Each structure stands twice: as C-alpha cells, then as structure tokens.
Amino acid sequence: MKSESPIFDRIRVKPDKDRRPKTDHIACNWPGCAGAAEHRAPKGRGREKQYWNFCLHHVREYNASYNFFAGMSDDAVLAYQKDALTGHRPTWKMGTGKNRGPGLDGAADPLGVFHEFGGHSNSRPDPTHKPEGRMIRNAERKAFETMGLEVSAGAVEIKARFKALVKRHHPDANNGDRSTEDKLREIIQAYNYLKSVGFG
Numbered sequence: 001m002k003s004e005s006p007i008f009d010r011i012r013v014k015p016d017k018d019r020r021p022k023t024d025h026i027a028c029n030w031p032g033c034a035g036a037a038e039h040r041a042p043k044g045r046g047r048e049k050q051y052w053n054f055c056l057h058h059v060r061e062y063n064a065s066y067n068f069f070a071g072m073s074d075d076a077v078l079a080y081q082k083d084a085l086t087g088h089r090p091t092w093k094m095g096t097g098k099n100r101g102p103g104l105d106g107a108a109d110p111l112g113v114f115h116e117f118g119g120h121s122n123s124r125p126d127p128t129h130k131p132e133g134r135m136i137r138n139a140e141r142k143a144f145e146t147m148g149l150e151v152s153a154g155a156v157e158i159k160a161r162f163k164a165l166v167k168r169h170h171p172d173a174n175n176g177d178r179s180t181e182d183k184l185r186e187i188i189q190a191y192n193y194l195k196s197v198g199f200g
C-alpha cells in the first residue's frame, strides 16, 4: 500500500459517509495521538453534521480553540495540529522584528487562545499600555463592547476579562450547552482583534 504519511493515513476520516459499523475504538484524529476517540467535536461553520473524533485531552484542546479551527479545511486543521506537536511554531508572520508594538505578537500568533488556556503567555505586551489618546475605531469600540469593557481598559483588564468570559461561556462550563458557543466565538474574536491592533 502506498502511503505518503502514516499519520495522515491513520487519521483519515470520512465523516460524510462513514458506513463502518460503530467500533468501540476509534483512534483520536489529532495527529500523533494514539488515544481512543471517545468524544466528538463539530467541525464548525458551514460544516454542520461533520465531526472530529478526539480523545478527552484533545477534544478539550480543540474546544478551547474552537473559533480558530471552526470551518477550517481538514488539511488546515490537521496541519496546524501537527505543527502543535512541535511547539506551535508559527508558519506565517505578520510583522518583522522591528517596530514590535504591544500586541503585535498576538497578531502573528493566532494561538493566543491556546496560551490563554494554558494560563501563560510568552508574548506579554506592556501591561501598562493604555489606548488613551488614541482614536478608537468602530471595530475596536465594538470589540470592547462585546467584552463588556470600557475603551479605556488596559491590557491587564482586557486579559482578565477575557479569561473570565471564556470560563463563563465555554460549553464545558455549561454542561456542554452549545448555545453558548456563538457568544464565546464573539468574545474570542473580539479579544483576538483587540490584541491584533495593539490592545490587550
């Protein structure tokens, strides 16, 4: 049998027409994981009724970054997850080494969400940074609103609020209630946006 990648062969899934009888051991879809997949995770926007099969650990990791993966093609998700095995080295850059303003790291690293969940961040912008005196654009104002913050909120406050909101709206914290997902998605988008423009 010809196989370009043993990993991809093993994890290939055909959720649209999976005619196999249910077995009691499906391998976790996360590249490199041999765990038993006992949990399903929706693939996201525009891909209703399609699911990944993950072990408990990886379904949590996936859910934590749901907005990032939602609607992404299988290849992109798997490529990202594979990259995660080697430490989430970003494969693209939005900024160069010069002029690294607060939050630029966040923009170049969409995995800020992961870092948040890990409870640590290695790209900590100046916590004293405040947007005072700046023109606040509509999108920024909306992002602050989504997070229930004043536009004068600083990075520390934004980050703390984000963590609290994610906790509150995460399906895991609501007995798997998926109705909190949209709100969670908005919050993550708002936070990522604020980070990308230099807040947070």
Ligand SMILES: [Zn+2]
Residues within 6 Å of the ligand: 028, 029, 030, 033, 034, 035, 054, 055, 056, 057, 058
């Ligand atoms: Zn796994």
